Amino acid sequence: MVDQPQPAPSHPAYPLRTRRLSLRPLTDRDIDVLLTYRADAEVCRYLPFEPMTRTDIEQHLASRWAGTWLTDEGQELRLGVELAATGELIGDVVLFWRSREHRGGEIGYTLHPGFQGHGYATEAVRAALGLGFDVLGLHRIVARVDERNEASARTARRLGMRQESRLVRNEIFKGEWRTRLDFAMLADEWRLAQRSRPE
Template identity: 50%
Template structure:
């Protein structure tokens, strides 16, 4: 497991650890009802965002199972979102990715681009074998990102839990290391 050199550069983006200076940017999407619609929790207060930011900034690389790496996604010097890599299981080399972009930056392929970088980090630096991603089944934009990444839908959980007052549905996607390498 080799910690990458930051920032991680893609064609149009920089991915780097969060810093205290990112509070306003992070709060700009964590406080929005339309962003948290498909996420656990409700819009955050500035104080809750500060707590969230402290947790994100504390992990600059996962050093043990269960840790989450959240990287700020920058475009032309502006933080426009975050990309996440979770180390789910060390023995079985399992991980999970996720992404959140400010709505002003939806529809430009940034989530796909940032997620490709997170898959590279998971497979090349964390030595994962399998990476999953999940989303609310009605969040078509999110599951389309997973499909563009070459991930396959492995599950559709119908009424798996009560989510924000009604039965929720979830899609789970996955990709194996050798499948990922074959697409590069």
């Protein structure tokens, strides 16, 4: 028996708090900080866009990053990640609602290089998965990772996502064939992982 899709819930209260972080929608006041990492070629190496300009960021903030909740498939919820202790913006996470019928979503994550290696991406993405599964009622959330992006694959595994496939040289990415790893987590697996996770 397949659960019926849930009606879209109301908007979460921001900021979302985790142990060390605070997540909230991005605003124009974030442009300078967003530029410090989203214009960085190394950060963008495996992301599906070239290093961003100020104009790119302004345009995104006025369009696809402007949403504060998901009301239908095809939308994305982009949240800035702040260090709770200092209020510094250190990165952003995204939850895409891919399919209403199949209750499917996808996550993405980007951190400023100066804040990598502390588990902040794992902590922030866990909050985004919580929104997807517990608030939006999604059934399955995926992460798509370039095989060369080992840090990202480790983050997906650390979150408890299962690698479901390795698509060998399946798509042209930034001018060359790339091999993609697809990770997934189901709502049941999420709930089980939450129960067994030490606080």
